[in-house]
Amino acid sequence: MDNAILLGDLADLFKVFGDSSRIRILYELLEAESCVNDLAQRLDMTQSAVSHQLKILKMNKLVNNRREGKQIIYFLADDHVSTILSMGREHLLEGR
C-alpha cells in the first residue's frame, strides 16, 4: 500500500485556496450553486475572470458543473472544501 502524497501536489492544492477571488467563489458556492454570470455579478468580477478561476477550481476537483439550458451551473465538489475552509477560519480566530 502506498498512501504517500507528493508534497508538491499538496502545496499545489493549497495554492488554489490561496487566492481571495477563488475563496470568495467557493464561499458563494457554499451558500448556493450558481452559474458563471451570477457569480460575476455578486462578486463584482468580470465574467472572464470568474471563468478562468472556475477552470482552476474544476481542475483541482474543488467544484463541478452541469449544463442547464444555456447556462452552466457550478457547485462544490465535496465537503472537504468546507472542512478545509473551516480549519483555516479556526486558526485565524484563535490567533487573536
Added chain:
Amino acid sequence: MDNAILLGDLADLFKVFGDSSRIRILYELLEAESCVNDLAQRLDMTQSAVSHQLKILKMNKLVNNRREGKQIIYFLADDHVSTILSMGREHLLEGR
C-alpha cells in the same frame, strides 16, 4: 459578537501552505523540532532560503522558535497545522 473573518486573510493563510518549500519545512517540524541548519541540510536548501521561509511561517503563527545556545529551534505553533495538512491529504487521496 463578530466571528466574521476577512476572506482575504483566509486566502493569505492558505497562500502560506501553497509553497512546497514551506510544506516540506512543516512536515520536517511535524516529525521533530529542529534548528535552521538541520532543516537546510535535510531539505537540501540554502540556509538563507530556509530562514526566509521560516520568517513567513512565524509571521503567520504556524511555527514558533526558542533560542538554545547558538542555535534557534523551530517547532510547530499548534495542531491546526497538522489538521490542515491532513485535510489536504485526504482530498488528494480521495481524488484518485
Added chain:
DNA sequence: CAAACATATGAATAAGTGTTCATATGTAAA
C-alpha cells in the same frame, strides 16, 4: 577581545500568476 559558528536580512533576479481585452465556442430562440 577576537575568531568561529548560527541565523537573519536586504537587494536583485527569475519565474509564476490573476486580470483584462478581444474573440471563439456552444446553446437556445426567432
Added chain:
DNA sequence: TTTACATATGAACACTTATTCATATGTTTG
C-alpha cells in the same frame, strides 16, 4: 439558419514571490 445569450479561451501586462548572493546581527568559545 440567423440572432442573441452564456461561457470559455488565448495573449499580454502588471504584480507578486521564492531563491540567491553578500553581508549583518547575535552568541559562544578560546
